[in-house]
Amino acid sequence: MNGTSVKLEEIMPALQGVIPTIVATSSLDHTPNVTYISQVYYVDESHVALSYQFFNKTIRNVRENPILVAIVTCPVHYDIYKLVLKYQESQTSGEIFDNMSMQLDALAIVQKKEAIFKLKAADIYEVISIEPA
Amino acid sequence: MVVPSRHVDFLKQPLSFWLATTNLANVPEPVKCTGIKFDPSTDTFTCFVPVKFTKKAFGDLKENPLLALIGVELHTYEGYQYKGPYISQRDCTAEEVDLQSKYMKDFTDILDSFGYSGSGFFNAYFHAPFVAISFRAEQVFDQSPKNGTGGEIGTKNS
Numbered sequence: 001m002n003g004t005s006v007k008l009e010e011i012m013p014a015l016q017g018v019i020p021t022i023v024a025t026s027s028l029d030h031t032p033n034v035t036y037i038s039q040v041y042y043v044d045e046s047h048v049a050l051s052y053q054f055f056n057k058t059i060r061n062v063r064e065n066p067i068l069v070a071i072v073t074c075p076v077h078y079d080i081y082k083l084v085l086k087y088q089e090s091q092t093s094g095e096i097f098d099n100m101s102m103q104l105d106a107l108a109i110v111q112k113k114e115a116i117f118k119l120k121a122a123d124i125y126e127v128i129s130i131e132p133a
Numbered sequence: 134m135v136v137p138s139r140h141v142d143f144l145k146q147p148l149s150f151w152l153a154t155t156n157l158a159n160v161p162e163p164v165k166c167t168g169i170k171f172d173p174s175t176d177t178f179t180c181f182v183p184v185k186f187t188k189k190a191f192g193d194l195k196e197n198p199l200l201a202l203i204g205v206e207l208h209t210y211e212g213y214q215y216k217g218p219y220i221s222q223r224d225c226t227a228e229e230v231d232l233q234s235k236y237m238k239d240f241t242d243i244l245d246s247f248g249y250s251g252s253g254f255f256n257a258y259f260h261a262p263f264v265a266i267s268f269r270a271e272q273v274f275d276q277s278p279k280n281g282t283g284g285e286i287g288t289k290n291s
Contacts, residue, residue, distance in 0.1 A: 019249070024153040024161035024201075031216065032161050032201040034153035035276055056283035057274070065159045071151075078253035084160070113210075113278065133186070 006130040008045055011072065011081050015040050015048070017107055018075040023050070025061035025068050033057045038107055038117065040072055040083075041100050043124060048085065049096050051104055052121040059123075062087040068125065071133060080133040085125035097122045135176045135270050135287045140213065144171045147239035148204040148212075152180050152266065154193035162189045165258050168229075168236035169202070176270045178202055178215060181225055181233050183260040190266075194219050200268040203276055207243050212276035213286075220267040230263060 008015075020036045027033070035058055039051040050070070052059060062068055066087035073080050091097050101119040108117030150166035164186045170179040180202060182190075194200075198219035205212035225233070237259050241251030273287030 022151050022163050022165075024151075024155075024163040026155035026159040026161045028159065030155055030157060030159060030197045031199055032153040032155040034151050034161075034163050034201050034203045034214065036149075036203075036205060036210075036212070054278070054280065054282045067160050069161050069163060071163055071165075073257070075249065078250065078257040080257055117278070 006081060006132065008042060008048070008127055008130065011074065011079075011130065012042060013076050014072040014074040014079070014081055015042050016075065017103060019073040022071040023058060023068055025058050026065055027057075027061050028064050033061055037070075038104060039100055040070060041096065041103070041122065043096060046127050047088075047124055048083070048127060049091070049100060049122040049124050050085075051100055051119055052090065052123045053104075053117065053119060062123070067128075082131050082133040084128040084130075086128055088124045088126055090121040090123050092121045096124070134173060135289050136171070136173060136215065136273055137287055138173070140273075141171065141173050143206070143211075143213075144169065144204060146206060147236055147243060148206055149240070150180070150202065150204050152182060152190070153201045153203075154190045155197060155199070156193045157196045162193055164190050166202070167259055167263060168233040169204070170229075170232075176217070177220065177267055178270060179265050179267045181229060181263050181265055183258070184262050184264055185260045187264060191222075194222075194266075200266070202268075205276065207247070210278050214274040214276050215270040215272070216274070217269045217271040220269055222264050222266045225263040225265050229265060230261065233259070233263060
């Protein structure tokens with residue numbers, strides 16, 4: 001990670017999916033896009049996976065411009081962190097996908113959204129930086 | 134009008150509002166809004182944001198005057214995104230600070246009802262002073278979680 005003052009391990013409570021994450025992307029013509037996603041999943045000390053549920057503008061943007069900014073909130077202390085991420089690949093099977101799918105199913109039951117909270121892919125991102133927001 | 138008329142009432146609810154900018158290097162910046170006002174006669178949004186969160190966003194707007202605003206209803210996840218060109222920014226009036234205080238109270242009451250700490254959210258996001266950033270919506274997108282989400286439902290060309 002470059003220019004990071006906070007380590008991913010230090011913000012694990014903010015990655016549990018308790019409070020939905022805000023993500024912003026940009027198309028190549030400099031048009032911003034902002035939306036919510038359900039999950040930011042810890043992969044290793046320098047990678048996270050984001051849930052890909054719908055083929056939408058966020059997905060299209062990161063395929064042409066791989067930088068994504070996520071705002072995560074710790075549900076215990078309400079600390080806010082800004083993560084600058086770089087898209088690497090999309091996984092549709094394997095351990096990360098299976099674990100995220102299971103977590104998403106649990107969230108869907110809690111939120112009564114079983115019909116629409118289905119994981120299409122686990123998108124893997126390199127963590128470029130983490131800062132308190 | 135670009136923004137559908139039924140959104141006028143929708144936008145008066147204590148929705149979760151986030152604004153985003155991006156610079157010419159295409160690095161985006163999302164910032165939490167502590168309330169908004171919408172003028173349907175001109176499709177103009179005025180978004181209230183704590184100055185504390187605006188440093189990069191203001192720099193982005195000098196390079197690239199485009200904004201995106203999302204508003205999501207927390208019970209149903211019904212949400213819409215509005216995009217368009219920046220118009221202006223100014224300090225908030227005392228009346229607008231009161232409006233933000235009421236908005237944040239209503240918003241965090243909903244979070245309390247979900248079992249989160251509303252006061253925790255309030256203290257995390259409500260920081261004076263505030264600025265009012267205005268932009269004109271030229272595109273509207275459905276952001277409700279469903280297959281086909283992201284579809285454009287309003288544009289200045291329609």
